[in-house]
Amino acid sequence: MEQRATQLPRRSQWPRRNLAAWFRIGVSASIFPLLAAFPLVLSAQQVASATLPEGPQPQHAGSVAQGVISGVVVDPTGAAIAGATVTLTTGSPSRSEETRTEANGGFVFQPEPPGPFQLTVTAPSFAARTVAGALEPGQVYSLPQIALAVGQNNVDVEVGLTREEIAQVQLDVEEKQRLFGVVPNYYVSYLPHAVPLSPKQKFTLAGRLVLDPVSFAITGAVAGIQQANNDYSGFGNGAAGYGKRYAASTGTFLTGVVIGNAILPSVLKQDPRYFYKGTGTVKSRVLYAMAMAVMCKGDNGNWQVNYSGILGGLAAGGLANLYYPAKDRDGLELTFANAAIGTAESAAGNVVQEFLFRRLTSHSQKEKATP
Secondary structure (H helix, E strand, O other), X not given: OHHHHHHOHHHHHOHHHHHHHHHHOOOOOOHHHHHHOHHHHHHHHHHHHOOOOOOOOOOOOOOOOOEEEEEEEEOOOOOEOOOOEEEEEEOOOOEEEEEEOOOOOEEEEXXXXXXXXXXXXXXXXXXXXXXEEEEOOOOEEEOOOEEOOEOXXXXXXXXXXXXXXXXXXXXXXXXXXXXXXXXXXXXEEOOOXXXXXXXXXXXXXXXXXXXXXXXXXXXXXXXXXXXXXXXXXXXXXHHHHXXXXXXXXXXXXXXXHHHHHHHHHHHHOEOOOEEOOOOOOHHHHHHHHHHOOOEEEEOOOOEEEOHHHHHHHHHHHHHHOOOOOHHXXXXXXXXXXXXXXXXXXXXXXXXXXXXHHHHHEEOOHHHOOOO
């Protein structure tokens, strides 16, 4: 960190530029110690991923034509559902077999004949879901996460609900997500196919983050660090200096969240959340998490450049020049340089989000919202 500060003196004041992205991924001041532990998380992930096949594997000559079908069943928060009933129907004439999910939500059917198949997943308090596919000879067919919606068995949870109401059910769960049960981790969806948020919901979520007591506490800690380092010396010292630093940090955080997570996503029809992947190889998940620093889901469900986040960071930096001391204001070149560094920091934070933060985020069964 000291070396970076020597090369870019203004980056010693990093909270000024990246608070919005920092809060959005739920990263507290401990993000870099968590990154130091990342290799251990990868090792644990590699061991865990060995329990279930992840995708089609090459078959050796002479292998039997039977295949394998596997998957993981989760609830709307992305938590595993143990004991769910999975019924596999294959063949013509059809035949059925049944199994139950393990503690990690996983299930496996093997050996299975090639051809079309259908899976029906049921669990108490959840709506049943049916998934269809086709198994090739000798294929290891690994399904993506099968998310069950809250509702009565054999009843589609979306019946009678508008799109905005379904999004609200999912959002109610996200607003209870906290790292260590304390730090807000609202801007991550553990439901891969979450319904897009309405503009009103985007502003509501931004407001919840800005007004959260923990946000005020962390902003206060940031201002204290700035005062201890005599950052923005033009603010002076003592209580008055701390008050100015606190107000400036709050202003930068507020503009970053409101512009980057609410205003621009509403205008550009983009989703400000990070969508947890949770499946695939370690390499594919790392690349996905890093790409999410510059990509996002549109409200139409398609992936696109994250103009909201990128322009939001630049806008917050530009507005900061209105209230920081004149000698501490960024020029245009440094503003763009800091934005690029901020994007790299977001990529690193997303990797930690993908592999570690879910383990540390509270989303208990009691917190599930029901329509």
